Amino acid sequence: MQSSLTHVRLAGIAVTIGSVVRDFQAEGLAAGQDPAQLARLAKAVGLRERRVAAPDVTALDLCADAAARLLDEAAVDASSLDAVIFVTQTPDHPQPNNASLLHCRLGLSKAAAAYDLSLGCSGWVYGLHQAAMLCGAGAARVLVCAGDTLSRLVDPNDPATAPLFGDAGAAMLVEKTGEATSMHFVFGTDGTGASAIIVPAGGARQPEGAGPSTCLSMDGAAVYEFVLREAPPAVAGVLKLAGWTPEVTDHLVLHQANRFVVSSVARKCGFPEAKVPMNLVEQFGNQSSASIPAAMAHACAEALQGSRRRLVVCGFGVGFSWGAAALEAGPMVVAPTLAFPR
Secondary structure, X not given: OEEEEEOEEEEEEEEEEEOEEEEHHHHHHHOOOOHHHHHHHHHHHHOOEEEEOOOOOOHHHHHHHHHHHHHHHOOOOHHXXXXXEEEOOOOOOOOOOHHHHHHHHHXXXXXXXXXXXXXXXXXXHHHHHHHHHHHHOOOOEEEEEEEEEHHHOOOOOOXXXXXXXXXXXXXXXXXXXXXXXXXXXEEEEOHHHHXXXXXXXXXXXXXXXXXXXXXXXXXXXXXXXXXXXXHHHHHHHHHHHHOOOOOOOOEEEEOOOOHHHHHHHHHHHOOOHHHOOOOOHHHHOEOHHHHHHHHHHHHOHHHHHHOOEEEEEEEEEOOOEEEEEEEEEOOOEEOOOEEEOO
């Protein structure tokens, strides 16, 4: 699917990270793993530290903190929001949805719409598209939050998943504008890969119970093959829609799966590493739906605060699903990235 929307802008972003620091090599050594192998893996994949949520903190808490700080930095009254969209696959409850709970916390108007999107690493791009469509249909301002606490879903004894995931929540403001701005999108899905990233238990098909079926399972080789197969064409497609090339694009911001994946995709897309943030995983871990805004806030904040930049973003993961967007962003509000609780 392709889509182009006009007269809408990204007005601000904020990211809140988990407060607990986990050290990849220290944990590996404590588990009796080979030090040389740990060092090689850390260098190749970019695993050093990750930030995970404290035991009583959820994705809702992280996103609520990010949203409150963003609204404050942007001097926006919560009652002026026409909608809130919450992208997550780790909601507080099966029912009610996280967006309704966030609606209450922030004090939004009863006239505001509030709904969730159950998507993972591609979810921020989907949320941006949803918000842009709402603005095109009459909304003036939409809040999108994206966050997950995937560290809670991994088996701590599984070396293939446990060291990868961090926890974070992101918030962004999307606004209708009189300027002739455009956002271009490319989306895709390959449901045949659904079992490659899965938490088998916890839904209606298999109610939750004790055992490994409650943990996230990932076929790393299948996921890597999928990403290299689908992400570069998505980036190429959205560049074509925008009429851009890698040379005139300021930043390619990819989902921060790990350094090796980001580097491989950037190379296949024809982007030099100088234009591609790729050191987020070694500081924060794979932050799922929050990783793209986290990379923007970490690596592109000064540029986005001061001038208009051409951005191409691409998320990919569970589903399999993917989404890419090309947009001009800035000057805009970029709140400092902070841990919660502080």
